[in-house]
Amino acid sequence: MKSKQSDKNTEALILDAAARVFTRNGFAGARMEEIASEAGINRALLHYYFRSKEKLFETVFRARFAEFVQGIAAINLAELSLFEKIEKLVDHQINSNRSNPGLAHFIMHELNCNPESLIQLAHENSRGFSTMFQAFSASVNEEITQGNIRPVKPTSLLINIMSMSIFPFTGKPMLSQILKMDQTTFEEFLDYRKKEIPEFIIQSIRKK
Amino acid sequence: MKSKQSDKNTEALILDAAARVFTRNGFAGARMEEIASEAGINRALLHYYFRSKEKLFETVFRARFAEFVQGIAAINLAELSLFEKIEKLVDHQINSNRSNPGLAHFIMHELNCNPESLIQLAHENSRGFSTMFQAFSASVNEEITQGNIRPVKPTSLLINIMSMSIFPFTGKPMLSQILKMDQTTFEEFLDYRKKEIPEFIIQSIRKK
DNA sequence: GTCTATATCGGGATAGAC
DNA sequence: GTCTATCCCGATATAGAC
Structure with missing residues (x-):
């Protein structure tokens, strides 16, 4: 399913950042923007890997x-x-x-x-x-x-x-x-x- | 500062509802609409009594x-x-x-x-x-x-x-x-x- | 003091180029 | 796979009538 070079890597970066931000602020208090910037990417990419905030949260x-x-x-x-x-x-x-x-x-x-x-x-x-x-x-x-x-x-x-x-x-x-x-x-x-x-x-x- | 008849009463209703909703969902998860309806009034009145969500929260x-x-x-x-x-x-x-x-x-x-x-x-x-x-x-x-x-x-x-x-x-x-x-x-x-x-x-x- | 209507804005989600 | 630009909704806040 995953193909390109830094694929797994980016996903891990996102999950890492998401874990930190969700843990800090909770689901309701967390901002996708904050997660993105903490992962060193932008919001769109979050949605590319995990369709929605809910999905990302559930995984985390x-x-x-x-x-x-x-x-x-x-x-x-x-x-x-x-x-x-x-x-x-x-x-x-x-x-x-x-x-x-x-x-x-x-x-x-x-x-x-x-x-x-x-x-x-x-x-x-x-x-x-x-x-x-x-x-x-x-x-x-x-x-x-x-x-x-x-x-x-x-x-x-x-x-x-x-x-x-x-x-x-x-x-x-x-x-x-x-x-x-x-x-x-x-x-x-x-x-x-x-x-x-x-x-x-x-x-x-x-x-x- | 407070004058009309049901004044104190409404304020108490709001604070009561706000306490419940903030306690249930936290500041970030709470919706002004939910507080309003739980107090039996509408959003505008919340802002009349307490200027902002922050102020209301702080009081609560x-x-x-x-x-x-x-x-x-x-x-x-x-x-x-x-x-x-x-x-x-x-x-x-x-x-x-x-x-x-x-x-x-x-x-x-x-x-x-x-x-x-x-x-x-x-x-x-x-x-x-x-x-x-x-x-x-x-x-x-x-x-x-x-x-x-x-x-x-x-x-x-x-x-x-x-x-x-x-x-x-x-x-x-x-x-x-x-x-x-x-x-x-x-x-x-x-x-x-x-x-x-x-x-x-x-x-x-x-x-x- | 209380309402309806509306302005404003932040933030989640998508489109489309590269 | 990654970006920029944009859509769109939900939610806070305000204006103004009653």
């Missing part, structure tokens, strides 16, 4: 959603103890969000604004969700029956892990306001949390 | 931000033990977000997209922030010196509280996907968390 969103979910799934499905999963989930979330600023917020924002259309799109990527969550639940229940941790709902525990790891990123502008953090303080804070969150969680659930 | 944002922050501040400044503060903060966040769906996400989204302009606007409301946070820190440090809890950074603890209370709302569409929750399951889950989160936190920090 699908990719970014997969990007967001894949690490979580991999860790949950791995052969790891619960405590190791917790550590790795936190570590991965913090690393991933740090190198992809705005990703988590982007996903959440678009899902919030497009309940209908995007949710089924996200659903494609989600055929692994139930197995992933079952794997996590299994780890939790195993530790409970072995008497290593107190009884907790796997759902709640998973949400607690995600909350504490992700919220500082989606809420960054507010937090840096309230807590008067500049960029470097924030970075240090993130490193600190990579150890602190797993400790915090394990302290809470471990039987002593 | 200011109010909603205050709304979001006030409860948190009040609790932190109250004469309460740390554990009581934790319970009340969680309870308040869950109640507040439940009756104001989308509020937290709205605030965070607009702050994310408008780093420059809105952050200073939020700053107005924030002259209480440092005293609020100092009050919370004092509570934490008191419990530490009394040997009731293990040493924890007040910043981290506060963020943990907020994270676990707020994230389920901002991330609701994603969570209900991954965890296959319908609306009633979600509501039950929230009630459960009102008790579970404080327990989870206190279990983690209390010395036994």
